Amino acid sequence: MPFPPTDRARRVPALAAVVLFTLSVSACAAPEPAATSPAGAATHSQGPALPSAHIHGLAVDPDTGQVLLATHDGLFDATKRPAAKIGGTNDLMGFTPGKEQGVFYASGHPGEGSSLPNPLGLIRSRDGGKTWELLSRQGESDFHALTSTKSGIVAYDGTLRVSPDGKAWTSVKAAFAPAVLAGHPDSDTVLATTGDGLQRSIDGGATWTLNSAAPVIQFAGFASPGEAAGVEPDGTVHVSADGGATWTRTGRVDGGVQAMSVVKGQKWKPWIWAATDSGIVVSTDGGATFRPADAD
Template sequence: MLLATHDGLYDVSKKQAVKVGPANDLMGFSAAMDQGVFYASGHPGQDFSLPGPLGLIKTRDGGKTWEQLSRQGESDFHALTTTKSGIVAFDGTLRTSTDGITWKTIAVGFIPAVLAGNPYSDTVLATTREGVQRSTDGGATWALEKSSPIIQFAAFASAKEAVGVASDGNVHFSADGGTTWKRTGKISGVVQALAATEGAEGKPWIWAATSTGLVVSTDGGATFRPSDAD
């Protein structure tokens, strides 16, 4: 499991988180369907020679090395995700791409803090001040889920299971791709990044980078502990 931060990419699957690759400021990050393939955007670190902003970059070796795909020097995709159909990203304009090179502009009336998707589904969630905007066609059309919580961060653990964290640290879980939600617990500290993987049914594993360190939950967000704890 990889977690993208302002200080680079970290492998959080081991007891002690390990930095992977260059220390880029990764504003957007998303996994592809193939093993070890990820997309990212943001700003280059001091040891990275690509122009800034990064546009869309891609790794095929789990974050050790990166290649340029498109919009270098043009786009800082603060929100970025992959779907079954391609890529959805936001750099002040919502854009979709089937190949990461050519882009289509999507007119929307919201500004997403985070875009969350899964490479095995065309459902995308956008966290906004009004609630969760939801797309079921890879980002082409959107609808506000009026009963959704106001969450700042969101991540898919599987094609159906999603987790979200509000600005106050409250954790929410959805078993139906973001249609309905239930509160499960709370994270202490200011959350800066979120990732999730499938666990026991209804209890995904959740990692969060916070102002006090990296924490993990193995019970769907009911409880959290430091990721390096026994």
């Protein structure tokens, strides 16, 4: 069963799902802003404006507080007002940070005026998205779901694939099409969200098990190797303290989520950032409350 369609899903019907990914970040926390919504309430306030109608990914640097948006129109620094373009214009359908500072992996299609191949295959930036190098599968793969793990890269282009270095790939037999792949660069636990339930791997994506007890999560991300958060299609938020094995409902985010990112906060209360139809919102209490990300 596919998730309810969004603009991105309608643009890519072959995936039969919203193919938005989440991004894993390191386990440090940024200075904490105050949440303003009552406990368990959805956010109705508008957050910072989005630079594109097509948000494919969101990443937050826990050390600097920089908020990056991977979009149909390129990569943007949403910390600036207005959001500032980083590098060229490419349709970054897949996007995930690597383990090292400033390293990102991406996939998608070249933008107007770009000399990059179509589709992009897997590309890598070592300078925060300003420039990109070609790694593999240029002209072959448009990875809509993409994440990094301790063992390497897990990606989906119609076939689930794993790679130790982003260059040599092994196909994985999987009877599901992931909307989101969520991992952490210090762990080999990977979550794959599907309309039929949450798939979980503990070996870097090589084998998978359906977690039938988990909620049907559409977006997921890791704050640390063991701490994860997930959002259902209706915005209901859940957190996990054991790498996605079990989940606890905490609250709800309103506004039609397009992408999310999770960073380490207080114990079992990760910070959850979400790009919604009305802007960027953040929770600093594990999803119990949300507020516009630029609120004082």
